[in-house]
Amino acid sequence: MAILSTAGLSRTFQTKQGPVEAVRSIDLTVQPGEILGFLGPNGAGKTTTLRMLTTLLAPTSGAATVAGHDLLTDPEGVRTRTGYVAQSGGTDPNVSVREELVTQGRLYRLKRPAAVARAAELARDLGLDDLLDRPTRALSGGQRRRLDIALGLTHRPELLFLDEPTTGLDPASRADLWDLVRQLRTEHGTTVFLTTHYLDEADALADRIVVVDDGRIVADDTPTALKLRHAGSADASLQDTFLAITGRGPAPEHRIPVAT
């Protein structure tokens, strides 16, 4: 059974300049254990989709089943079994790393000793050991990003939504995160739904890639199949494939070689 399926999921924002159709009728199915790369240009509707799937934002129309629970009638069930790392994080600058980690465990209903133990484990896994007593405002951007990720992993969710998790990470931390994501899948069967603008990241991690543009799904396949279809060769870069799909670049046969 699919761990995530949506039918006609849509969201329109009312703004002073008129309605903005951020997400237009998304139909999507994700299998347990899949690592899904959710790509699309700025403003395509990725974050809006994630906020709907994590119960933060009510869809204007459509339905979804997330981790076995109906999104609209059982949001609480969805929350206990999914994790979310928001694009812009979610830590209080004045609260220490330790307190954030322990509080997060408590919010997921761990008893205090269990929350303390889990905080130590997460700090080790994400390289935050030496930073535990610092207020989060005193972390570097990448360190704070690792804390955001640790917070999202606290309750070992079956389905993890990561919104641009590696933005601001140095190459070593990024490679560590890739390993962590793969490890979550092999050891715990975690399904990972991740957005990124780094196409090498999607290529390296994702089993399947969904491209959205202007609120609609415009491609949905394995990286290899997408390259074959849109860039003419399985050896093409995902970058060229992405540009061809979203119409942001010239068609592959007319492309002028660019020095890199």
Place this chain on the structure above:
Amino acid sequence: MLLHDTSIIFGRYVRQTLRSKFQILFGILMPLLYLVFFGPLLTDLPLGSEGTSWQILVPGLLLQLGLFGASFAGFAVIIEKNTGVVERMRVTPVSRLALLLGRVLRDALLFVFQAVLLVLAALVMGLRAPLGGVLIGFAFVAVLSLSLASLSYALAMSVRTPQEFGPVINSVTMPAMLLSGLMLPMALAPNWLDLLSHFIPFRYLVDAVRAGYVGDYASSRMLYGVLMALALAALSVTVGTRRFRKAGA
């Protein structure tokens, strides 16, 4: 579950308050100034009701403390929305009611603490009132703070910037203060003003605390005050919780 969740949220925000000791004391500055520089003006005036002028002024100052303090509680939530803390909490299974209650109970505690300091200062200035009435006064401060803080958080969840938030709060708190007889009892007012003030829920709370301060416990003033306070609290907490549940945009 509700109790568990509320205590976690409450603990987080109590620690937040303790980190800013400045804020704890700053809140009583305005009522304290009224007490010291305005109170003495009233001592020989015929205020048209029983008790000394202190028994009329201090209840007003206590509720003023709650009114101005708790109405601005929402500022903190606007900041927390921008840092993403609100969504990070809303994505966990934590009770939506607890997200509100944990915060407003912290506010109630803070303003009752400030109220105690204010009453101690008033005792030095010459206030004499029955203990029961003083305790009732603190209970009203707690319920009022809880209600106004809930509404303030609800508003904060609906606006984007502090610039939209401040003017709304000011345009509610200033008339509420003037029309409820917070500084001087409405018994002194001309009929039209007295009538108008009966449409301000706040007025019933002030009257009830003043009744308490003269030991008049079994009075209709007390009854109306208690009923109004409870109704206000129930309504505000419902509105506030709904905002933490829905909170889109």
